[in-house]
Amino acid sequence: MPIYMDVHIVPGVKAKNVAEAHHKDLIHQDEYSCKCMTYWIDEQRENVFCLIEAPNKEAVEEMHSKAHGLIPNKIIEVNSNVVQSFLGRIYDPSDAQITDDGLKVFHDPSFRILLVTSITDPNLLKHKLGEEKASGLLNSYNTIIRENIPEYSGREVEHEGNGFIISFSSATKAVACALSIHEQILQHNVHDLDFKIAVNAGEPVEKSNKLFGDTIQFANNLCSISGRSKVAVASSIKELISKDLFSESKKHFLSLSPQDENLLRLLFAQLEANWQDADFDISNYCQAMAMSQSQLYRKAISLTSVSPNILLKDFRLEKAKEMMRRQHYNIAQITFDAGFTSASYFTKCFKKKYGLLPMAYLELLH
Secondary structure, three states: OOEEEEEEEOOOOOHHHHHHHHHHHHHHHHHHOOEEEEEEEEOOOOEEEEEEEOOOHHHHHHHHHHHOOOOOOEEEEEOHHHHHHHHOOOOOOOOOEEOOOOOEEOOEOOOEEEEEEEOOOHHHHHHHHOHHHHHHHHHHHHHHHHHHHHHOOOEEEEEOOOOEEEEEOOHHHHHHHHHHHHHHHHHHOOHHHOOEEEEEEEOOOOOOOOOOHHHHHHHHHHHHHHOOOOEEEOHHHHOOOOHHHHHHOHHHEEOOOHHHHHHHHHHHHHHHHHOOOOOOOHHHHHHHHOOOHHHHHHHHHHHHOOOHHHHHHHHHHHHHHHHHHOOOOOHHHHHHHOOOOOHHHHHHHHHHHHOOOHHHHHHHHO
């Protein structure tokens, strides 16, 4: 059966109250073919996240409604292995306190600090440098990352060839890990990797339907603007680490104001929402951002160092490349699915950005 994670926003929530509600869920779970695996409770942030095996989302809602009336604010389907990687467990903690009346009470927030890295496409790297040299660089990169993860109590979540996602409970350790990785990468002088790194924090279920999707997405946005000489740090992270640590390493950080972060999110959110629409051009982009063309140009240059035209084109090219990696082999179809109006123009743009034709890239994937 599928596994779901839901979120309840409960002002003034207390761990004992959640333990009581969970106990009621356990009483009624069989009626709805559910299995309540565990939950996370954060009194400070006033939220609760439940992990439940169920036939569908409706069964989760109905069970909660019957048990205690607390309907989830949002439910998403998750992979238990990914939950384990992010949060460290998929069942109740073994050291949970048992009260005199048999309740299992624990305080265990789901808030996590995520370190995200990005490098150039390994396939393009091998095309540029040759198999042997590219493999050597990639092996060095992987070794540096994986040697630092346990040193700072991190957990590797996923590694898809061009970047890592690492989960931490401590913001201080996450930032220290990022600084250590960044320093070692620079020492190896591996400029061809186009290495970038960012640190962000968040909850497992927010707006996205992917676990920690919003946190990962903004970390990727920060990576895209950070350059190889800085560690991009979200403003939320600055609030979680000591002022001394931030001051001591300030020259190594890229940090935006909350206002600029919101603008960066919006810039990329509009791209994400409209990249497949061939009619979405700069005038539409301006309208979506509620800016004049000159305002959008200034803001895009200020935040990303590229013009809105290039930002939109490069975004579409990256999406096209993702489709190719997912075995979407028809170049003509990819052209239009990625928002390009002409296969010849798509081919020209692809060659200019990546140094080879789309068909040649497809051949690298085989």
